Amino acid sequence: MNSQITQLASKYLLPVLIVISVIVFFRGHHHPGGGFIAALIAATAIIFNAMVTETGSVYKRLFSHPVRLVAAGMSFCFLAAFAGLLESRPLFYGYWTEIKLPLVNKISLGTPLLFDAGVFLVVTGSLLTVFLLILEEIEWK
Amino acid sequence: MEIILAITIGMLYSAGIYLLLRRSVTKLILGIILLSNATNLLVFISGGLTTGNPPFIPVNEELPPSGIADPLPQALVLTALVIGLGIIAYTMVLKYKYHDETGNEDFDNAKETDR
Amino acid sequence: MTGLPILIPFLAMIFLAVSGTRIILQKIIAVATSLVLLVVAVFILIRVDQEGIMVMYAGGWKAPIGISLVIDSFSALLLVATAIVGFCMSIYAVKGLDEKRHQTKYYLFFFGMIMGINGAFITGDIFNMYVWFEVMLMASFILMVLGNEREQLEGGLKYMTISLLGSLLFLAGIGILYGHAGTLNLAHLSMKFREIDLPPAMNIALALLMTAFAIKSAAFPFFFWLPSSYHTPPPAVSALFAGLLTKVGIYAMVRIVTLFFDAYDQFWHGLLLVISGFTMVVGAVAAFSQTDIRRVLSFSIISQMGYLIMGLGFFTPLGIAAAIYFMLHNILVKTNLFLVAGIVGRTEGSYNLGAMGGWYQKFPGITLLYFLSAMALAGFPPLSGFFGKFLLAKAGLESQHELITGISIFTALITVAYMFKIWNGVFWKQTQDIKWEGRERPEFSMVFPSTFLTVLILYLGLGAGPVFDILQKTAGQLLDPSGYIGSVLEYENTL
Numbered sequence: 174m175n176s177q178i179t180q181l182a183s184k185y186l187l188p189v190l191i192v193i194s195v196i197v198f199f200r201g202h203h204h205p206g207g208g209f210i211a212a213l214i215a216a217t218a219i220i221f222n223a224m225v226t227e228t229g230s231v232y233k234r235l236f237s238h239p240v241r242l243v244a245a246g247m248s249f250c251f252l253a254a255f256a257g258l259l260e261s262r263p264l265f266y267g268y269w270t271e272i273k274l275p276l277v278n279k280i281s282l283g284t285p286l287l288f289d290a291g292v293f294l295v296v297t298g299s300l301l302t303v304f305l306l307i308l309e310e311i312e313w314k
Numbered sequence: 315m316e317i318i319l320a321i322t323i324g325m326l327y328s329a330g331i332y333l334l335l336r337r338s339v340t341k342l343i344l345g346i347i348l349l350s351n352a353t354n355l356l357v358f359i360s361g362g363l364t365t366g367n368p369p370f371i372p373v374n375e376e377l378p379p380s381g382i383a384d385p386l387p388q389a390l391v392l393t394a395l396v397i398g399l400g401i402i403a404y405t406m407v408l409k410y411k412y413h414d415e416t417g418n419e420d421f422d423n424a425k426e427t428d429r
Numbered sequence: 430m431t432g433l434p435i436l437i438p439f440l441a442m443i444f445l446a447v448s449g450t451r452i453i454l455q456k457i458i459a460v461a462t463s464l465v466l467l468v469v470a471v472f473i474l475i476r477v478d479q480e481g482i483m484v485m486y487a488g489g490w491k492a493p494i495g496i497s498l499v500i501d502s503f504s505a506l507l508l509v510a511t512a513i514v515g516f517c518m519s520i521y522a523v524k525g526l527d528e529k530r531h532q533t534k535y536y537l538f539f540f541g542m543i544m545g546i547n548g549a550f551i552t553g554d555i556f557n558m559y560v561w562f563e564v565m566l567m568a569s570f571i572l573m574v575l576g577n578e579r580e581q582l583e584g585g586l587k588y589m590t591i592s593l594l595g596s597l598l599f600l601a602g603i604g605i606l607y608g609h610a611g612t613l614n615l616a617h618l619s620m621k622f623r624e625i626d627l628p629p630a631m632n633i634a635l636a637l638l639m640t641a642f643a644i645k646s647a648a649f650p651f652f653f654w655l656p657s658s659y660h661t662p663p664p665a666v667s668a669l670f671a672g673l674l675t676k677v678g679i680y681a682m683v684r685i686v687t688l689f690f691d692a693y694d695q696f697w698h699g700l701l702l703v704i705s706g707f708t709m710v711v712g713a714v715a716a717f718s719q720t721d722i723r724r725v726l727s728f729s730i731i732s733q734m735g736y737l738i739m740g741l742g743f744f745t746p747l748g749i750a751a752a753i754y755f756m757l758h759n760i761l762v763k764t765n766l767f768l769v770a771g772i773v774g775r776t777e778g779s780y781n782l783g784a785m786g787g788w789y790q791k792f793p794g795i796t797l798l799y800f801l802s803a804m805a806l807a808g809f810p811p812l813s814g815f816f817g818k819f820l821l822a823k824a825g826l827e828s829q830h831e832l833i834t835g836i837s838i839f840t841a842l843i844t845v846a847y848m849f850k851i852w853n854g855v856f857w858k859q860t861q862d863i864k865w866e867g868r869e870r871p872e873f874s875m876v877f878p879s880t881f882l883t884v885l886i887l888y889l890g891l892g893a894g895p896v897f898d899i900l901q902k903t904a905g906q907l908l909d910p911s912g913y914i915g916s917v918l919e920y921e922n923t924l
Contacts (some may be wrong), residue, residue: 204370209396244446251439254432257489264432264498265488303403328484334594342581345595353597353604360608387607390556394600397563401593404570411574419434427584428657 176225183225190218201289202281207288212296218306219297228305239301246294253288319359326352337421339412343405350398354391361387431478431498433469434508434551437462438544444729445537456523459536460650463512463519467545470512474505474690475683478899480918482906484553490915492553493614495887499917502903503753507550507680509762513885514672515543517878521768522545522665524872525775530576532662537576538575541568542669549677552916555606556613558681562645566592572666573658584661591654595644597750605630607700614915618686619910633813638685639697639901645678648738649707652731656715659730660723665772667723672764673728674758677850679737683752686741687907701742706836709735722770722780726763727807730838736821739833743824750904751820752899758805758813758889765802769795772871772879773855782854789856796856798810798879805847805886808841813890816897 194214215291223231232238257266269283326348333345364383371378418424441462448455477483483500486492500508521540526535545565552558568593574585607613609631610621621627640651647655655675659667690697712732719725737759740752772795773788774780790797801812808814818841825834889896906912 209392235559244443244581247439247443247446251443255436263485263487263489264436267488268649301406307407334590342590345476346590349594353601357604357607359706362608386613387604390604390607393556397560400567401563404567404595405589408570408574408582408585411577412586414580415577415579423552424583424586425743426579427587427661 180225183222187218190214194218197242198289199280202285207226208292211240212293212300215293216297216300216304218235219301220308222294223305223308228308231305233257235301241299242294243302244298246291246296248300249287249294251291253284253291256284256287315363315365316359319355319363323352323355323359339409339421340420342421343409345401347402347403350394350402354394354398357394358391360389365400430473431483431500431551432487433515433548434466434473434512435544436471437466438540438547438604442537442544445534445540450532452528453511454530455534455536457717460518460523462540463516463543466558467509467512467516468879470505470508475498475511476901479500484916486568491919493612493617496557497553497614497616497917498551499616499913502552502899502907503680503683504550506757506899506903507525507676508547508751510676510757511543511546511550511673513882514669514760514764515539517764517768517882518665518669518672521668521771521875521878524773524874527576528562529909530665533575535575535665538568538571539669540799541565542572542673544568546673546677547824550680551876553615554613555615555618556603558615559596559603562599562677562681564676565674566596569670570670572782573662575662575666577802578661581661588654588658591644591651591756594640594872595651598637598644599641601791602634604643605634605637609634614917615684615688616910616914620914620918620920622691635689635697637851639682642678642682642685643704645739646675646682647708647731648734649704649711652734654726655731656724657889659727659857660721664723664767664774668767668771669724671767672760675730675734678758679734679741679756683737683741683749683907686744687749688910688913698742698744701738702830702833703738705735705737705742706736706833707735708732709837709840710843712877713840713847717843718780721899722782722851722855723767725782725851726766726770729766729844729847730763733763733806734842735840736817736837739837740821740824742833743821743828743830744908745824745828746901746908747820747827748824750897750900751817751905752902753900754813754889755817755821756892757896758817758886761882761886762802762806763890765798765879766806768875768879768882769799769802772860772875776868778868782851786858786860792871795876795879798876798883799856800852801883802886803852807845807848812889813886813893814895814917816890820897852909876899889904 189286194211195303196206197206197214198211199210219231219235235242254265256268265284266290267285269281271281274280330345330348330352334347335342335343336342352395361384367379368381369378369382369385385415413419441458444458445455448458473483477500484492487496487498489495489557500667521534522539545561545563545568548561548564549558552561570585571679573588574581600767603613608619609628612618612621643649644651661667662670677886685699686701709732712728712730712735716725716728716732719728733755736755737752738747740755742748759915770780773785777785805812808818820836821837822834825831825837834842835923
């Protein structure tokens with residue numbers, strides 16, 4: 174896609190959308206939002222970027238191949254599910270702690286959040302895998 | 315509101331089944347999309363519709379106020395939508411590969427595995 | 430403990446996803462995982478047999494609010510059968526599948542499917558069951574077209590369309606069910622069905638669910654997708670499908686019928702018997718008319734499904750116990766027959782009955798494996814199929830369903846006929862002009878799973894007494910759902 178406008182837009186939209194995705198991710202437990210929606214926003218940003226540049230540079234800038242993101246996400250989900258079993262509690266039992274941070278008062282951290290992070294990585298990774306493959310196959314004009 | 319949605323669901327189902335019975339592979343996929351949307355809507359309105367009361371607990375309160383919408387059908391629809399997304403992506407790729415391999419778009423010519 | 434049959438394949442999937450193209454590592458992970466899964470499944474069966482139904486509430490949310498995982502002895506038996514098939518198939522696929530398909534991660538989707546099947550067996554929540562069905566279906570869609578051959582893509586398209594239609598009917602049924610009963614927990618739903626006069630719309634929901642399960646289990650009017658797709662993938666995939674996929678549909682059907690339906694409901698039980706009769710006869714006759722081994726066996730799956738539905742339709746303790754016995758027998762025998770067909774097809778390079786012969790002289794061991802499985806399927810004493818069919822016939826005569834019992838015995842005769850058709854075509858027929866030089870010999874790792882299954886089939890037949898004792902207990906549990914409801918909801922015998 175060679176349009177100057179979209180190229181410029183994607184350049185500035187990418188960081189903005191990533192920040193929005195992080196915000197949406199963290200407000201997910203008590204408000205609308207959460208891992209799935211955050212992952213859709215993040216994946217949209219990256220795929221939009223891949224459409225205007227080329228897929229090779231996107232692969233380079235990601236930390237690893239998207240399939241590994243899926244695997245990392247699956248292992249987060251596994252840990253969150255398994256945490257309860259160690260103390261012979263049921264599957265997916267939620268443990269919570271609260272951390273005080275200077276800027277944002279306090280954050281609650283717990284296994285449900287870990288599960289959500291897993292969902293985030295799985296959804297981002299699988300969407301990126303699919304779309305980057307399709308973008309490579311079809312010549313985008 | 316329920317009546318309008320019920321009619322919409324009926325129309326989506328009939329259109330979906332009509333497309334499913336066509337010979338074209340692309341129309342088959344469109345039919346599946348319509349049918350899955352119709353089913354999602356059906357699940358959504360199955361618990362009854364509540365207007366203006368989203369299922370949220372206000373700040374500083376423990377329990378939700380009475381008369382809120384049932385959150386469970388919404389959760390079910392969300393799950394079904396995600397599954398639907400994955401399946402539609404799969405059908406698209408399958409159709410692409412099938413067309414790539416055979417150049418065939420007509421189900422009347424897809425009899426090879428039925429012999 | 431209760432969640433392990435889901436978590437173990439999931440863990441394996443994580444490792445397989447990061448394993449890249451290191452095929453040997455994938456094979457080691459796969460065989461080790463399926464062995465662990467088998468041990469865990471046997472352990473669960475023993476514990477359920479001794480201590481009763483195992484229940485776990487995910488996240489600690491008690492039923493009927495949260496999702497509960499329930500293992501009663503029916504689920505536990507099927508978990509063991511799934512683990513056995515998984516173990517055999519993971520060993521078979523080490524040598525029985527080409528490098529190309531291993532590189533596109535056969536084992537990843539293999540464990541995805543096992544996870545979906547185990548999840549469907551374990552869950553005590555009907556929407557969760559739908560989700561596990563979808564997990565299983567997604568994995569099976571991919572396994573079906575793995576390798577991208579022309580035939581596979583066409584079969585995959587047909588399989589996918591009908592399966593998706595079934596899933597959508599299932600989901601629509603769940604929606605209506607929830608709208609009127611206000612719960613999704615199977616035990617809680619069962620209680621509502623017994624206690625409250627539910628509106629007639631519930632019958633629509635039940636009809637939708639039963640149609641969906643009939644599609645999944647390839648019952649009479651909805652069987653056509655199976656023979657046009659099951660023979661297209663390589664044997665490492667089609668044996669897995671033949672052994673397990675249709676049985677999940679039957680499992681769901683048994684659950685719904687035993688938990689939701691009134692025991693004296695003549696309409697549904699009569700309908701099940703009619704469907705079962707048509708399924709048996711049509712499948713068997715069609716199987717006899719085929720000339721491709723895998724298509725004969727595909728139609729044979731349909732015919733055998735009829736017996737299971739018939740046992741459910743009798744709805745007596747003996748009928749249900751016999752149906753479960755037949756289900757276990759069928760999972761093992763069908764997998765084994767597809768495995769033997771895979772070994773034959775790999776060596777011959779074709780599956781056409783007319784073009785081969787002489788296996789009796791060349792490979793007596795494999796001939797024996799086929800012979801035992803075929804005789805078990807056809808129902809010769811003292812093998813497992815005989816006891817299954819005998820007990821089903823006994824249950825039918827005891828509950829005064831003479832006609833359907835007669836049909837089932839007639840079908841058994843056709844079964845003998847088509848099993849002997851394969852026997853003659855591949856093993857017994859003398860042919861002079863076949864050259865054996867330059868062909869691949871069957872590998873040990875491909876024959877071993879088949880031998881293992883044959884030993885189990887022999888045990889199921891010769892040890893039918895002790896096995897049947899467990900099954901009668903299982904049938905008792907299924908026919909009196911108050912135990913299931915009680916242990917899920919922790920009610921004290923309210924029924």
